[in-house]
Amino acid sequence: MTERVRVIVVDDHAVVRAGLRALLGGDEGVEFVGEARTAGEAVRLAGAHRPDVVLMDLQLGDGVDGVEATRRLRALEDPPQVLVLTTYDADTDINRAIDAGATGYLLKAGPPEELFQAIRSAARGQTTLSPEIASRLLRRSRSPEQALSDREVEILELLAQGLGNRDLARRLFISEATVKTHLVHIYTKLGVDSRVAAVNAAVERRLIRLDGTPPQR
Known part of the structure; x- marks a missing residue:
């Protein structure tokens, strides 16, 4: 049996966390191990549960945004991969998240199968971007x-x-x-x-x- 990917969800909206918890619970390849509302909670949970992947929103509830939370998680002794899952698609958000150590960047409007594939890729340390994000970055690199x-x-x-x-x-x-x-x-x-x-x-x-x-x- 293939080992399941251990995942923590970080989002300041309870409804979103509940939705992701239910969605992830329906995939046999994923093990939901916790959820956090703030950067501080995310770091504590990661230290306690050692997840493979953290799904990270950019706008959090304690004044510390998802980019700084990503930076703190990646600074841990045994850091998880961080996969940003957000509604924000501005270049400045993407660049800051990647610079902070995020291994992927997805938009919440994407289909569930895209999220599951991205989680598995992130667990392997592979970069994953929403198609819209990847296309825009490619156009920018060409000009x-x-x-x-x-x-x-x-x-x-x-x-x-x-x-x-x-x-x-x-x-x-x-x-x-x-x-x-x-x-x-x-x-x-x-x-x-x-x-x-x-x-x-x-x-x-x-x-x-x-x-x-x-x-x-």
Whole structure:
């Protein structure tokens, strides 16, 4: 008999946790070993139950997001693989999660079979991405000259909060002239000619998200 993959679910919504618990319970290849609402609970559970895979939402309930929770889990002595399962599909979220050590990134809208396959792949240490995410990253890799740098994405996130050039310069510890140079590059890459248009284009292309959540870096 094939050994089952031990899984912990981390999500701040009880209904979502219950749904995933029921879904995972229907797969003979998966063993549900616990659920957590916060990053702290996730780390404690992982230390106690030694899961193979942690399904991680990005928005958690204790002020510490799923990216930081991922980083803490991957820093454990015997770290589990972390598979992000979220509704957020902005490039900045994807990049931060992968940089923190996530082995995969799935969207909650995907079919159950996609989740089960991803769990098995993650348990083997293999990277798994939702088809929509993989396609977008592939398109970006084919046009690297149009890809925004991390600094440019950060500036876009601050623009979305309404910061002017002077405030941007103070927040990022750079000169206003440097801010203006970054804006020129951003406008060129996005094919726009104003701050509002740049933010709108970035949201439409899922480079950043507007949900009232400040950027967390």
